[in-house]
Amino acid sequence: MDNFMELLLHSLRAFGITILQFVPNLLAMLIIFIAGYLFSRLIKLLFLRVFRIINFDSWCDKAGLTAIIRKGDIWSKPSDVFGGLIYWFLIILFLVIGLSALRLQTIDNLISQFFLYIPRAFSALVILIAGYIFAGFISRAVLITAVNSGYHYAKILAEAVRLLLIVLILAMALEQLRIAPGIVIAAFSIVFGGIILALAIAFGVGGIDAAKRIINGGEGRPVSPESKDKKKNNEKERDAEYF
Amino acid sequence: MADFYQNDLIITLHRLGNPGLERIESELREFSRQRPVALVLPALVTEFQNEAIKGIIAELKKVRYINEIILTLGRASDKEFSYVREFLSQLPCEVRIIHNEGKRVKEIYATLERNNVWAGEDGKGRSAWIAYGYILANAQSEVIALHDCDIVTYNREMLARLCYPVANPNIDVVFCKGFYSRITDKMHGRVTRLLIAPLIRAMQKLVGPNPFLMFMDSFRYPLAGEFAMITDMARTNRIPWDWGLEVGVLSEVFRNYSPRRVCQVDIADNYEHKHQLLSADDAKKGLMRMSVDICKSIFRFLAAEGIVLSDSFFKSLQVAYIRLAEDTMVKYEADAAINGLKFDRHAEASAIEAFSNAIKIASEAYSENPMAAPLIPNWNRVTSAIPGILDMLKKAVDEDNR
Numbered sequence: 001m002d003n004f005m006e007l008l009l010h011s012l013r014a015f016g017i018t019i020l021q022f023v024p025n026l027l028a029m030l031i032i033f034i035a036g037y038l039f040s041r042l043i044k045l046l047f048l049r050v051f052r053i054i055n056f057d058s059w060c061d062k063a064g065l066t067a068i069i070r071k072g073d074i075w076s077k078p079s080d081v082f083g084g085l086i087y088w089f090l091i092i093l094f095l096v097i098g099l100s101a102l103r104l105q106t107i108d109n110l111i112s113q114f115f116l117y118i119p120r121a122f123s124a125l126v127i128l129i130a131g132y133i134f135a136g137f138i139s140r141a142v143l144i145t146a147v148n149s150g151y152h153y154a155k156i157l158a159e160a161v162r163l164l165l166i167v168l169i170l171a172m173a174l175e176q177l178r179i180a181p182g183i184v185i186a187a188f189s190i191v192f193g194g195i196i197l198a199l200a201i202a203f204g205v206g207g208i209d210a211a212k213r214i215i216n217g218g219e220g221r222p223v224s225p226e227s228k229d230k231k232k233n234n235e236k237e238r239d240a241e242y243f
Numbered sequence: 244m245a246d247f248y249q250n251d252l253i254i255t256l257h258r259l260g261n262p263g264l265e266r267i268e269s270e271l272r273e274f275s276r277q278r279p280v281a282l283v284l285p286a287l288v289t290e291f292q293n294e295a296i297k298g299i300i301a302e303l304k305k306v307r308y309i310n311e312i313i314l315t316l317g318r319a320s321d322k323e324f325s326y327v328r329e330f331l332s333q334l335p336c337e338v339r340i341i342h343n344e345g346k347r348v349k350e351i352y353a354t355l356e357r358n359n360v361w362a363g364e365d366g367k368g369r370s371a372w373i374a375y376g377y378i379l380a381n382a383q384s385e386v387i388a389l390h391d392c393d394i395v396t397y398n399r400e401m402l403a404r405l406c407y408p409v410a411n412p413n414i415d416v417v418f419c420k421g422f423y424s425r426i427t428d429k430m431h432g433r434v435t436r437l438l439i440a441p442l443i444r445a446m447q448k449l450v451g452p453n454p455f456l457m458f459m460d461s462f463r464y465p466l467a468g469e470f471a472m473i474t475d476m477a478r479t480n481r482i483p484w485d486w487g488l489e490v491g492v493l494s495e496v497f498r499n500y501s502p503r504r505v506c507q508v509d510i511a512d513n514y515e516h517k518h519q520l521l522s523a524d525d526a527k528k529g530l531m532r533m534s535v536d537i538c539k540s541i542f543r544f545l546a547a548e549g550i551v552l553s554d555s556f557f558k559s560l561q562v563a564y565i566r567l568a569e570d571t572m573v574k575y576e577a578d579a580a581i582n583g584l585k586f587d588r589h590a591e592a593s594a595i596e597a598f599s600n601a602i603k604i605a606s607e608a609y610s611e612n613p614m615a616a617p618l619i620p621n622w623n624r625v626t627s628a629i630p631g632i633l634d635m636l637k638k639a640v641d642e643d644n645r
Contacts, residue, residue: 055357057354057357058357058358061354061357061358061629061631061632062358062628062629062630064630064631066354066629066631066635067630067631067634067635070631070634070635070638070639071634071638073638073642075346075347075350075639076350077350077353
């Protein structure tokens, strides 16, 4: 009987010690959560103020970022959206830090994976934003060049270039995030390669004559009316000299 | 109208013989393949309680050549917007309602404002402007027609005759304005009869022959709210957001296009809509406010044309206006007599006095600040300031109507 009581008390004592060891961790987690929440709100307010000072919303409107946000049916100001993103990022960060204060092995493993993933997510975001601006810039340059060169399908050409670049940027971002990298690379190679092949076939079929002229070094080039007149005038001059 | 007189500057299309609505509509169906027509209807939600809008919708249900209808709705809650959507679902063509008080369209206005594009105050001008923006973003129509939603005597022939000159590729017209008489048992249209016409002619007396004044004088009903135009015009023309809307639109048409490509068309024998009080004692209400805004709009455009508008000019103008307006009143009295219409000479004379006061107020406001033009920038400038704004507007309207 004494042994049984000893066993029971030992178990209760061990449980009590575990609880006593866990409570400070739990308290630390709660304190981190509350401090994190307040800190996140403060940082959000600070960012919103900075955004207002630097006219961030207006910059987003001009750079086309607002248009991207609207495509997702989000109708808040860009500064509110980015402020919100920063706020939620900080909240998640403090949540993770708070959970790590519990000192549980499983959670610790998850947290280390989370922290390792942050740089990748950040670089994917940078690739997406910079890539979108770059694609817009290149597409506009193609549009202006094509319009100035008198192409009828300038807009379609510019949109095609933009689409190609966006496909490339999306593939880069997904590869960075390590989301099914094998499938992404294979899909990208097929899509991109397919587009290039289609363009090559289209040019090959539609531009046989042009290619032939280039290979023949300009022979068989269509003669413009001006050069026809010039040739005729030269012949007339030569005839006049002869007679 | 019984005559077929053509004036010097713009084309006037009369109602001669029996033009036949079926023939016009059938031709319009053909033309609309080449030049699809969008109809813009600026409306306040309160207008949906009136009989006029029901009559208009009943008539529009029979129209088959309209590509899209854009109703730009003002002062409506989300619930009222849903009611209007439901009400308009009976129309056979694609209908889009611009919910000006909705969170998405409000955010569009906020985007414009923070980029220093002032879209003006809430009103018909701004509503029409935002509808033009949506039509440009949608890129599905070549012709825009616009009429109010308070026309009691509406029939679809009005719309057909309004659209015909611009939709017909064989008539080289870029802008078409409607005209009509406004009579019940007496003559209405006091601002047109007793302010605009005498004022324009008084100015012509003072400054001599002036192309803009001659252009304005060519219109039989310059304040008619019904017009049709090519879609490109929506891209290049600015729109006043105040009561000078109709005069401002004509000024922009004069500025950007040759008068030979402008026409006016007889769209109805009679036209009836809600009447406004004169409010002679309060220049911020009713017809007085409208008159002041119209006068300011004309003064500003004349000044922009290089005419010097001094204090002495305004003093002479007021005297010349009163003389001409009184002469005009006598002509209308005779016109009323032969047609058996009532004519309250005292009320007409009082209106002239009030309009004379409006000219004075407008001239003072102009002299104080000649640069204060209530014009909403054209869409070319807006897209230059905010490249993605048309996409945003299309998304906002499409989502609201989803």
